[in-house]
Structures are given as C-alpha cells and as structure tokens.
Amino acid sequence: MTFDLYGFGPALAAGTLMTIQLALSALALGLVLGLLGALAKTSPFRTLQWLGGTYSTLVRGVPELLWVLLIYFGTVNLMHGIGALVGNPSLELSPFAAGSIALGLCFGSYATEVFRGAILAIPRGHREAGQALGLSKTRILWRLILPQMWRIALPGLGNLFMILMKDTALVSVIGLEEIMRRSQIAVTASKQAFTFFLVAAFIYLGLTILAMIGLYWLEKRAARGFVRSAS
Template sequence: MLHGYGASLLEGSLLTLAVAFASLAIAMLLGLLGAIAKLSRVRPLRWLAQTYTTLIRGVPDLVMMLTVFYGGQVLVNHIGDRLGWGYVDIDPFVAGVLTIGFIFGAYITEVLRGAFLAVPAGQREAALAFGMTPWQVLWRVVGPQMLRHALPGLSNNWLVMVKSTAIVSVIGLSDLMNRAGQAAGATREPFMFYLAAGGMYLLFTSVSEWGFAMLQRKLAIGVRQVAV
C-alpha cells in the first residue's frame, strides 16, 4: 500500500516523537523559570519574562526556526572564525529541539504562572505555620494542586507541540513530514503519504489525550466536582 515506504515513515515517526519529548523537557524548564520570573518581586526579572513571552507571541514559529538554524549557523561560524575554530555545522535535531522548546517555554510560562496563582495563598501560609519548610510546602501542598490546575493547559500545549514538530522538516531533519515528502515525490502520490502522515499525528495526539485524561482523573480523586 505504501510502496515499501512504511518503514521509512515509521523511522520518521520515532524521530518526530524524539523531537517532541526533548522539546517538552526544554519547554518545561523554561516555563518554570519564566513563571518564577513573572511572579518575582524583582522588576528586571519580570521585564525579561514579559519580553520573552511577548516575542514568542509575535513571531511565527517557522520564522523562528529558520532564524535559529540559518542565523545561528552564521553567528556561530563568525565567532568561530575569530577564535580560529574550524567550520561548525549545526545539527538540525539540536536546532529543532532548541527552537521548539524555546517557543513553547513561553506558553508554558503562562500556564504555570496561572496554576500557581490558582492555589490559595492561605494554604501556603497555613503549611508554613505548621512548621513545613518551603520545599515541603511546594512538594506536598502547592505542587500537586498546581499540577491539577496546569494539566489542561499543559495538555493543549503538548498536543500543539507534537503537531508543530512538522516544521523541523524545513531544515532538513528526516522527521515524519520529511519522509512523507520524500515518498510523495518519489511515487508521485502525495495524497497517500500525507494522509498517512496525518494519520500518524492523529494517533500520537489521540494517545496523548487518553493519557492526559487518565492523569486528570487520578489527580481529581478527593476533589469535589462542581456540576455544570
């Protein structure tokens, strides 16, 4: 059915997932740092975090990807020439992961910030009054509630991130979209292969939605649900 390109699409799918998970790790780290900065009383940190989120909202993902890959290549080699290095070739996987992680770190910043503000301040104060350390308060009181509040936003961002990994194909990474494009060009049957790629993305997002729904139900144990 796929003219022998099934294995190639599967390899591209695995690379797509690798990009997505590595990008998620970076995005979560940047999101946590960004949320802390936005909630900080230090004005320069708040200004820096606000600039970061504003920049990401205003620049298209594709423009950011091309700027990091090609612009970064020029910048790194310009610096390398001055330091006497040889030619440095930026790996497309590294460029793709860093760019997608940087982009979604801004969105996760807002998700985590909102989740922190959703936890009543009185609970943190009560936990401290009972003699808990700040770390214990975060781990036992604030953290679990933050996760419950943040989970819908994290779920949405993850689903969008999985689909956004398709832009790494423009910088030559052999992900699912790149492999589908190669197969479509070789067989002149673009509908078949792009439909197959779309089906793989749908599978990824469907499994992810199921997993997040399971986690949401687990975190909701003992929480009173308001009838709508």
C-alpha cells in the first residue's frame, strides 16, 4: 500500500470535506427546526403544540434512509415544475441539498425533544423574575430562557451531532461522494475492501474525537457564568 492509498488518498480527503460540509449544513437546519419545534410544543396554544408534536413524531417514526430517498426522489416533479416556470425544465434537487434537508429534518425532530426538556428544566421563577423586572416576553426568551436552555441542551445536542456525522453515510445511496461513497469507489477499483473501509472507520473516529473536543469547549464556555454563580 502506498502513502496515498493506491492513488485514492486525495479522493478520500475530498470525501471527508464533503462529509463535514453535509453534517454542518444539516446541523444548522436541524437546530433551527429543533428550536422552533420545542417552542411550539411548550407554547400555550394547542395548535402550535399539535404542529410541534406532529413534526417530532412523524419524522422520528420514519428511518433516516427513507427520508433521504423520499426527499431526493419525491421532489423530482416539484423541481421540474419550478424549473419550467423559470425556464430550466431540467432543474432538480442536488444530492447535497437533498441530504442536508433530510438529515436536518431528522436532527431537528430529535433536537425538538432535547430543547423541550431543557426549557422545562428551567425553574418557572426565572420567568417570573423577568416579568417582575418589566421585561417583555421576547426579552425574557432571548435573555433568560435561551441561554439557560442552550447550556442544559448541549450534552444531548452533542450526542445527536455525533450520530448525525455517521448518518451522512446514508446519503451515498443517492450518489453524493462523501466518505463512504469514495471508499466504495476505491474498493471497486483496487479490490482492497478491508483497507479502505478501515481507513473510513478511522476517519469517522477522528471526526468524532474532534466533535467531542468542540463539545467540551462549548460546554465549558456555556457553564462559565453558572459555575461562578454556583460557587
């Protein structure tokens, strides 16, 4: 075996970069959907509670792989219709966009429950203190609720992100050339299945370790004021 893995070293590096981009894109979308879902489920309005609960239950009840396939193939006619309106009848959703939406949708459904639990863990007296100070509901949310919610939710979100990074391998079924897709191509060309799948395993392990380091830093930063007040 040569240093560049039979000539596939650069391809695996490109696949790693694609995996990171896909995971971060899905994370950004998932955090927004999760926060909106949690706010809906903790809202006093029954309609919003129903919408948040339906989203969380429906998405979590279907495997991630099916969501990838449904979004990628299910939007073909929709994208063609939009393309016809803008003069591009061959318009379609790219594998990267479909994968980001599908994984973000799934991440958001689980993040909804993490955020919801974090919101419910905040003592009710904190909201009452904000009201006593004359703060509006919006300022109470942004200045009191969300910072505390973020600190409480971080460990759960970190675990979800590590799962998300491994779930990016599912997007290889629709042709996105991330780590697993690049590894499969290398295996087909070189017939060295064990070598390339072992390399892929170490790449995922390395990404997980980096995510754990980043999560530790975020948790430490989020807990600074809390630690000082508790001491």
